[in-house]
Amino acid sequence: MRRAVSPEEKDARRSDILNAAKRVFARKGYQSTTIADIAKAAKLSYGSIYWYFDSKEVLFHALMENEEQALRDHVTKALTEHGDLAEITPLKAAVKATFEFFEADRAVVKLLFRDSYALGDRFEKHLFHIYEGFINDIEAMVVAGQKDGKVIDAPPRVVAFCVVSLVGQLAHRRLITDDGLSADVVADFVVAFVLNGILPR
Amino acid sequence: MRRAVSPEEKDARRSDILNAAKRVFARKGYQSTTIADIAKAAKLSYGSIYWYFDSKEVLFHALMENEEQALRDHVTKALTEHGDLAEITPLKAAVKATFEFFEADRAVVKLLFRDSYALGDRFEKHLFHIYEGFINDIEAMVVAGQKDGKVIDAPPRVVAFCVVSLVGQLAHRRLITDDGLSADVVADFVVAFVLNGILPR
Amino acid sequence: MRRAVSPEEKDARRSDILNAAKRVFARKGYQSTTIADIAKAAKLSYGSIYWYFDSKEVLFHALMENEEQALRDHVTKALTEHGDLAEITPLKAAVKATFEFFEADRAVVKLLFRDSYALGDRFEKHLFHIYEGFINDIEAMVVAGQKDGKVIDAPPRVVAFCVVSLVGQLAHRRLITDDGLSADVVADFVVAFVLNGILPR
Amino acid sequence: MRRAVSPEEKDARRSDILNAAKRVFARKGYQSTTIADIAKAAKLSYGSIYWYFDSKEVLFHALMENEEQALRDHVTKALTEHGDLAEITPLKAAVKATFEFFEADRAVVKLLFRDSYALGDRFEKHLFHIYEGFINDIEAMVVAGQKDGKVIDAPPRVVAFCVVSLVGQLAHRRLITDDGLSADVVADFVVAFVLNGILPR
DNA sequence: AATGAATGAGGATTCATTCAT
């Protein structure tokens, strides 16, 4: 009765800004993007951005968190739909889901694999943290696979990191050149590569 | 006004600046590094930097080229010392040599895998170019391997990119956390991972 | 939208805001105090401040007026309680009362002797006006004293200004360092100083 | 042979800026004065100001220090020319010299007694420090006078503060209204007021 | 060749104030 804007509306506006920011950052890069750019994209005055975010950097971190969560949700959904956790397939499913996510939204790829570096040291904390989350998940799968003898005996964390890296790097590369390959083919390839390497059986 | 400096001296000074710049960039990141920082590290006045490089960005690109060449030399040397090109081992040798190179000079890792991104779009051209060079080399090895039936039948360029990426990403990760593994172990692991994947034979 | 607030209520609210503002100004200084700070201290939204005051500056001037009146009331009361206007004692009484007033509320000291200056030229008008009021009162006493031969023959207005200044400056100084002296001792000293100077009789 | 500008020239330029700043601050007040204003007054671009001073605040503090030193020098000179330290006259001389200094340069009065307050808390440190310096000097004179029985037995530090305050406040007041009195008359009056108070002997 | 003073474009951020609800 007092509030001019409901909390939902406020959240929605925050989301609007984040989405606008994602687009602009993806196009111009973190450094070249001004608060005014974001405001214009969000159809707000630049002063208003500060009503929702304390600073450009805070906004960017919020964006990273947002996208991390979205990716996480996407992967989780893919995994629960798949189910047969006893198999090596969860790994497959996770890799494919991640790849799909990145394919579906190229902006987030630029955000994570290009712009976040522009934050300098501050990015390391955050991006590293995001990586760790995914590495943890994959690591658990690797350890499980090793227990069943279905995965080689190698440092599981490093294995997990390689998997995560490969997906990210391939997604990033595809922004620049796609080597003429569909996302599907590449996703399958990543999985095969990770599982079998390049030597023929 | 009188004596011109010999071209060798000029090159030497250029090298001094590049080395100083590498150190500073590695420590502070591209954006946070000022020309004054580099000049101080090179024991020059900042005006003088411009006698050797037209701009901060040009300097950075020169640095990238420099390091690319150094890496290339290092790998070439490793390969010629090894020789048996008919085998799969060149790949092994190249991967290990690259990894060693990065381990020996962490600054170059920061330069390539962190700071270059801070250039925004401008980096893509250059870093992509560098990648292409290495990918080409690896691709040739992959194709050769495929001809002999020693490498699976997969898009060789993507295979090559995965190999290059893995090495770079692992080297980068080791700046932040080393998972308690020696460079040697990781290098061996990369090779094994690339060759055999994670499934036991 | 319905019920209009009674004038009394409105005045009360105005008073609340002024009191809140006094506290905040005293703590953070005029420039560093934002309307939001004041609103929060007054448990109002900042938009509401503008229903009671047209601007931050207007609010500040209102505060100055308020405090001037309070001081004036305090001094007047002290004088009427004392009475014997024929004597030099009114001056004594006024000085002591003023000093007491400032001692009792340090915020007003900061307001008058620190923050008002932050307004730049705009303060001069107002603070000068306040000073003039007190100087007038003291001047009258001085003139009266001179008529009776109880005060030296000096420009009465300057004498009056000196008296007023001394009290204000001493009160202000005591915010920072008290020289280990009680308010009482200082008040007595001011009076003695004003009356006799520093030469022994 | 290297340096484009001698240290003396650099100092001179610093001085130019400080003088320009003093003028502008005196006219517009600290808050309303922009770096660009100062730069324009000093016939420099605003970026250049930062070659000499790290920030607007640093510049202002430098200005305060400068003026403090100038005042101190002026007073010291007046005292040494006077000499007879056994007498009460040093106090007289110091008071008159200070007053003359302020009369001769009204800008410094605005600087110290108006603009410095705009710095908020930061001013207190500095201005208090300046006051302390002068209070120390006067206090010594007062103590000496007390030893000889030429000054009343009152807290010497408070006496000293009153003297310093009176001079400053009178100088400040004269910016606004001069009560039709010449500087000389006022200076004499301050001394008399301080020495004898307002009661006739 | 080298210096370092000078330049000024560029951008983030603050906050008083307005106004739709």
Place this chain on the structure above:
DNA sequence: AATGAATGAATCCTCATTCAT
């Protein structure tokens, strides 16, 4: 009456780059 979202003017400061010496 009250709210708080929206606005945008205003300004400090950074730093790559230029250029006179």
